[in-house]
Amino acid sequence: MAREGREVRSGREKKRGMEAEVPALPPCPFRNFIRVLDSNNITPFANDATPAMDTIDNTDWDVVISGTGLPQSLLALSLSRSCKKILHVDRNDYYGGDEAALSLSEAEEWAKKHAGEASATYTNAILTQPDVQEGAGKLGFSRAYSLALAPHLIYARSSLLPAIVSSRTHSQLDFQAVGSWFTVTTEGYLTRLTRVPSGREDVFRDDSLDLRAKRSLMKFLRFVASYDGEDEQQRMQEMKDLPLAVALKDHFGMNSVTAVTPLLALALPTSVEVNTTAGFAVPKIARHLRSIGMFGPGFSAVLPKWGGLAEISQVACRACAVGGGVYVLSKGVESQTSGDGTVHLKLTGGEKVTTKWLAGTAGDLPLTLGSETQVSREYMTKGIYIVSSPLTSLFPHTSEGGVTPAGAVVWVDNPGPSIPGVRILVHSSESGECPAGQCVLYASVRGDFEVIDNAVNSLLESVLDQPRPSISWQMHYKHHVQVDNGTDPDSDKSTLVLPSLSIDIVLEDEVLEIVRVMWQKITGDSAESFMKFEAREGAEDEEAV
Numbered sequence: 001m002a003r004e005g006r007e008v009r010s011g012r013e014k015k016r017g018m019e020a021e022v023p024a025l026p027p028c029p030f031r032n033f034i035r036v037l038d039s040n041n042i043t044p045f046a047n048d049a050t051p052a053m054d055t056i057d058n059t060d061w062d063v064v065i066s067g068t069g070l071p072q073s074l075l076a077l078s079l080s081r082s083c084k085k086i087l088h089v090d091r092n093d094y095y096g097g098d099e100a101a102l103s104l105s106e107a108e109e110w111a112k113k114h115a116g117e118a119s120a121t122y123t124n125a126i127l128t129q130p131d132v133q134e135g136a137g138k139l140g141f142s143r144a145y146s147l148a149l150a151p152h153l154i155y156a157r158s159s160l161l162p163a164i165v166s167s168r169t170h171s172q173l174d175f176q177a178v179g180s181w182f183t184v185t186t187e188g189y190l191t192r193l194t195r196v197p198s199g200r201e202d203v204f205r206d207d208s209l210d211l212r213a214k215r216s217l218m219k220f221l222r223f224v225a226s227y228d229g230e231d232e233q234q235r236m237q238e239m240k241d242l243p244l245a246v247a248l249k250d251h252f253g254m255n256s257v258t259a260v261t262p263l264l265a266l267a268l269p270t271s272v273e274v275n276t277t278a279g280f281a282v283p284k285i286a287r288h289l290r291s292i293g294m295f296g297p298g299f300s301a302v303l304p305k306w307g308g309l310a311e312i313s314q315v316a317c318r319a320c321a322v323g324g325g326v327y328v329l330s331k332g333v334e335s336q337t338s339g340d341g342t343v344h345l346k347l348t349g350g351e352k353v354t355t356k357w358l359a360g361t362a363g364d365l366p367l368t369l370g371s372e373t374q375v376s377r378e379y380m381t382k383g384i385y386i387v388s389s390p391l392t393s394l395f396p397h398t399s400e401g402g403v404t405p406a407g408a409v410v411w412v413d414n415p416g417p418s419i420p421g422v423r424i425l426v427h428s429s430e431s432g433e434c435p436a437g438q439c440v441l442y443a444s445v446r447g448d449f450e451v452i453d454n455a456v457n458s459l460l461e462s463v464l465d466q467p468r469p470s471i472s473w474q475m476h477y478k479h480h481v482q483v484d485n486g487t488d489p490d491s492d493k494s495t496l497v498l499p500s501l502s503i504d505i506v507l508e509d510e511v512l513e514i515v516r517v518m519w520q521k522i523t524g525d526s527a528e529s530f531m532k533f534e535a536r537e538g539a540e541d542e543e544a545v
Contacts, residue, residue, distance in 0.1 A: 056326070056347075056351055056353060057350075057351040057353070058351075058352060059087075059353050060085075060354045060355070061085045061086065061087045061353060061354070061356075062084035062085045062356050062357065063079060063085070063086045063355060063356065063357045063358075063522060064087045064343075064353065064355040064357070064358050064359070065086065065087070065088045065089070066090075066332060066358070066359070066364040067089075067090055067091075067360045067361055067363070067364030068090040068092075068097050068313055068317055068327075069096065069364075069500070070097075070099050070309045070313050070316075070501060071361060071498040071499060071501065071511055071514075072088070072360055072364070072498060073095075073316035073317050074163075074316055074511070074515045075519060076317055076325060077167055077169065077316035077317075078515060078516070078519040078531055079323075079519065079522065079523070080167075080319045080320040080323035081323055081533050083323075083324075086320060086323075086324070086326070087325070087326050087328070087353065088317065088320065089327075089329075089333065089347065090328075090330075090331070090332070090364075091330070091331065091364070092329065092330070094106070095310065095313055095317060096149075096309070096310030096313045097313070097364070098122070098361075098363070099149060099150045099152075099309040099313060100148075100310050101146040101308055101311070101433075102145075102146070103144075103145055103146065103147075104139065104147075106142075107127065107147055108127060111125040111126065111475055112125075113125075121500070122149065122480070123379075123478045123480065124477055125475065125477040126449070126476045126477070127473075127474075128473070128474050130471065130472065130473075138388075138472070139386065139473055140434070140435040140438075144434065144435045145386070145440075146306055146432060146433045147307075147384050147440065147475075148308035148310065148433070148442065149479075150308070150501060151308050151309075151425050151427075151505065152308065152309055152501070152505055152506060152507040153178060153301045153303070153409070153425070153505055153507065154175075154301060154302050154303065154304070154507050155287055155288070155301045155506065156292075156294035156295050156300055156302065157287065157290055158507060158509060159512050159513070160512055161175075163530075163531040164312070166531050166532045166533070167319070167531040167532070168536075169315050169316065169319055172315045172318075173305075173311060173312065173315055174304070174305035175302040175303065176302060176303055176403075176406035176407065176431060177295075177296065177301075177302060177398055177403050177404075177406065178299060178300070178302060178303055178405055178407035178409065179298065179396065179398050179405025179407065179408055180198075180394065181198070181265050181408070181410075182194065182195055182410045183196060183261050183265050183410070183411050184411070184412040184455070184459050184462050185413045186413070191459075191461050191462040193393075193462035195396075196266065196411075197262065198300075203217055203218060208258050209256060209259060212253075212255075213254060213256035213258070216248070216253050216254035216255075216256070216259070217252075219252050220248060220263075223235070224282055224289060225286070227286060235251060236278075236282070238251070239279075240278055240279030240282075241277055241278075243275070244263065244281045245257070245273065247277075248263075261411070263281065263285060264281070264421060265409070265410075265411035265421075266284065266288045266289075267280065267281040267284040268423050268505065268506065269281065269420065270503075270504065271420055271446070272417060272418060273417070273420070274417060284506075288300050288301075296398065296399075297398060297399035297402050298397070298398030298399035298402050299398040299402075299403075299405060303431060305430075306431075307432070307433065322536075331347050331348045331351075332348045333345050333347060333358070333366055334346045334347060334366060335366050336366050336495070338495070341356065342354050342355070342356065343357070343358045343494045343495065356494060357495075357522050358494060358496070359498060359522075361497070361498050361499065362482055362497055365497065377481065378481060379478045379479060379480040379481070379503065380444050380445070380446060380478070380504075381444065381447055381448060381452060381476070381477075382442070382444045382452070382476070382478070382479050383442075383449070383452045383453070383456065383474060383476045383477075384440065384442055384475045385473070385474045386440055386472045387439045387440070387460070387469050387470070387472065388437075388438060388469055388472050389465050389467070389468075389469035390429065390436070390437055390439060390465075391428070391439045391463055391465055391469060392465060393464060394408040394410070394463070395428055404430070406427060406428050406430040406431040407426065407427050407428070409423070409424070409426070410423075410425075410426060410459055411423060412455035414451070414455075419445075419447055420445060420446055422443055422447075422452055422455035422456075424443045424455065425441070425442040426439055426442075427439065427440045427442070439469075441459075443456055444479075444503075456471070479503050481501075481502060481503045496518045496522075498514065498515065498518065499511060499514055516530045516531075
């Protein structure tokens, strides 16, 4: 195998015809993103710190990381300055793992591979493409699309963003604003699209609420702003187990059902309304409100350009490679045995390596690892839709003179009490995920495929854009996660089980915190130095990679 692979064109070069960009978000200058893909087996990231090799068979490592999903890639990034010998493998032939972003042709192959119901992260994949020959509904070329399997919102107050900055990888990424939140409600045979108020002025301009409901809503929002403070602890304790609608009525005098739906849109629950408690909803709403204005007026969250979390994974992997890590795709860990502080691994293809530490999510570690306990799995039904319209009405400026966002969030309220609302992330072509004149919709619900199809159709019916938007391509699948991964990290001190990302659409801070704990186990360093790197020699304010 060759020592070096090749570095392909950057994301911007590949997305020809989509050069227009949203201005960088102050104060973080996310720009100059570099996309790297593998063409051979041994890493395309090879550098002078990486010894030339024809095989990895019978080699010894300090750390072997299995899988290039976001958790594993963040661990690789955190170890990139540790002077450890790191081997990073992935059974797939692409980076990103469960958070990968796919072109159209890659999505077609992926859907065939995941069409069954085997015990895997993704199952029941079905791809549908209407017969559209001409006009706005016609698809572009395959590489013009970068469709995220697990799109996530990243709130401005997420712990990941400062870690990206302190690790000096922010200069290789573009982050764009997720602007407005909307609700879609059904009234008889009509659907109505309503923008969720984002502040006091918006609340009082909302003509769907009467004056009493507006005052009650403002009273509730003031409580949310300080719900975790000492003065509000007693009231929070009293209402935390109540359904949100009941808590609003009993504690804030809000009798308007209309006011509940916008709050559900901010909380983004996965359960039905009656099971969405104030204890769940209040912290979620607070997270949204506290993030508004942190990077610019009028928006609270961002999305990574060119393919979501997969882009962060690739940048993190590249940083580790610059530090000497070796990357091998199409190669997973098949089995492992431990003894005397050494882990013996057998890889796909028969190579055998040894390491002091083995790390990965449960799905990327050998099935023989840990105790054989009953695994509890839950899933979310998801759909990706390419729409033949820019849906410009969903992307108003975040504020006067503010940026034009590349993302929007839609909560489609279901009239039936037994079906939860459908969450839809809408990404414009400025996200780099589709050609100009189109949008990508990511829908998810705890329900069946028909529920999300109906929700997407309701959204498109409620949008007044002309010509009427239509669906040019769609893919359904089920996204599973293990509630109990069946392994005990303490059963093998040399094996570190990273958490898979949740099936939710908001990136939680717990992932980075667990990565920090495992980084400390490997390095023995203090938490204060986690992800805090100095500029490399020869680089100025940003990494030269």
